[in-house]
Amino acid sequence: MDGRGSLKNKVVEVKNLTKKFRDLVAVDHVSFQVDKGEFLVILGPSGSGKSTLLMMIAGFIHPDEGEIYIEGELVNDKPPYERNVGMVFQSLALFPHMTVYENVAFPLKMRRLDPSVIDGKVKEILEIVRLSGLEDRKIHELSGGQRQRVALARTLVFKPSILLLDEPFGALDRKLREEMQVEMRKLHDELNATSLLVTHDQREALVLADEIMVIKDGRIEQKGLKREVYFKPRTTFVASFMGLTNVLNGYLWGDEKGPYVEISDKVKVRVPPMRKGGGMVHLAIKAQDVILSRVGEPTPGVENNIFEGTIVGEVFEGPDIIYEVALTDGLTLKAVTASISPLNLKVGDKVYVTLDPSRMTVLEE
Numbered sequence: 033m034d035g036r037g038s039l040k041n042k043v044v045e046v047k048n049l050t051k052k053f054r055d056l057v058a059v060d061h062v063s064f065q066v067d068k069g070e071f072l073v074i075l076g077p078s079g080s081g082k083s084t085l086l087m088m089i090a091g092f093i094h095p096d097e098g099e100i101y102i103e104g105e106l107v108n109d110k111p112p113y114e115r116n117v118g119m120v121f122q123s124l125a126l127f128p129h130m131t132v133y134e135n136v137a138f139p140l141k142m143r144r145l146d147p148s149v150i151d152g153k154v155k156e157i158l159e160i161v162r163l164s165g166l167e168d169r170k171i172h173e174l175s176g177g178q179r180q181r182v183a184l185a186r187t188l189v190f191k192p193s194i195l196l197l198d199e200p201f202g203a204l205d206r207k208l209r210e211e212m213q214v215e216m217r218k219l220h221d222e223l224n225a226t227s228l229l230v231t232h233d234q235r236e237a238l239v240l241a242d243e244i245m246v247i248k249d250g251r252i253e254q255k256g257l258k259r260e261v262y263f264k265p266r267t268t269f270v271a272s273f274m275g276l277t278n279v280l281n282g283y284l285w286g287d288e289k290g291p292y293v294e295i296s297d298k299v300k301v302r303v304p305p306m307r308k309g310g311g312m313v314h315l316a317i318k319a320q321d322v323i324l325s326r327v328g329e330p331t332p333g334v335e336n337n338i339f340e341g342t343i344v345g346e347v348f349e350g351p352d353i354i355y356e357v358a359l360t361d362g363l364t365l366k367a368v369t370a371s372i373s374p375l376n377l378k379v380g381d382k383v384y385v386t387l388d389p390s391r392m393t394v395l396e397e
């Protein structure tokens with residue numbers, strides 16, 4: 033065994049996958065793999081190519097270039113039903129005139145399994161997704177969350193090599209969506225499934241994923257363990273997509289104490305030690321890492337990364353308040369504090385802003 037790679041079992045591998053719609057490149061030479069038992073979430077804004085990518089893996093769209101392997105086998109020319117993939121669409125695509133039982137039994141009937149085998153499998157999976165007792169209900173007699181579970185059960189029942197999920201919780205209200213996300217992850221673990229889900233919702237990606245792959249304009253921006261992508265974004269796009277983040281532009285300088293970024297005449301921000309020596313850079317600082325206080329301790333200035341500012345905006349979000357803080361020269365930062373904070377800041381208040389070099393990322397693009 034020569035390291036981790038050889039121990040892993042690739043369930044899906046795509047190489048240079050490309051799809052064009054006329055002159056629009058929807059998916060642009062994308063290569064990645066999903067390992068057995070892994071939950072990979074593809075995160076990207078609307079129109080970034082997520083559905084096209086998933087539909088190619090499922091076999092509903094034929095790629096212009098590249099290869100798709102499932103369990104080691106090249107499947108480019110195989111129809112969807114010969115790929116052993118399970119797909120859940122945002123629309124769910126359930127059969128409205130059939131009962132819960134009939135919907136879930138459908139893929140097994142298509143595979144011509146023995147009726148007694150079908151019955152056992154359907155009952156087992158309905159138990160797992162907590163739908164037992166609702167076998168005879170029609171789809172229109174179910175709540176949104178229950179329909180969601182039928183769609184999952186119908187896909188899980190034939191034990192596909194991989195579960196492909198295209199924004200499956202998009203139609204649910206927020207509370208239900210958050211419950212289903214937690215349930216989905218539990219289900220994935222219980223069944224030791226391999227899952228690939230696409231979403232535009234960074235929170236959903238963080239809740240569900242082992243690894244996150246961020247895509248933009250059909251290309252991979254970054255792929256890695258979710259904490260890595262969250263705490264160590266590699267591009268400004270990833271940084272801004274992974275939650276409320278300030279991106280400041282400036283010139284990188286160094287002095288005897290180390291590197292700093294000159295954002296404006298008065299705002300020079302000390303940054304963590306790095307290899308790069310100079311040039312224009314972007315500084316990504318999460319809103320919750322912009323620390324506000326009433327008095328500067330010890331004193332403002334580049335030595336301590338403490339800056340004077342004024343609160344110019346406030347959004348109350350329940351547990352949190354998002355403040356907009358003006359430093360100088362039209363330069364503002366977003367800062368999140370707990371709404372129960374004793375600071376009790378109001379628009380117009382003078383504050384000090386502390387930026388911890390260990391909580392920021394210097395980016396070149």
Ligand SMILES: Nc1ncnc2c1ncn2[C@@H]1O[C@H](COP(=O)(O)OP(=O)(O)O)[C@@H](O)[C@H]1O
Pocket residue numbers: 053056058076077078079080081082083084085
């Ligand atoms: N059948 C199609 N014909 C033409 N353009 C399409 C078609 N399907 C998708 N597109 C375009 O390809 C891009 C990617 O679409 P899609 O994969 O649906 O993105 P996402 O799922 O990330 O929102 C979009 O610009 C979309 O308009």
Ligand SMILES: [Mg+2]
Pocket residue numbers: 082083084198
């Ligand atoms: Mg889509």
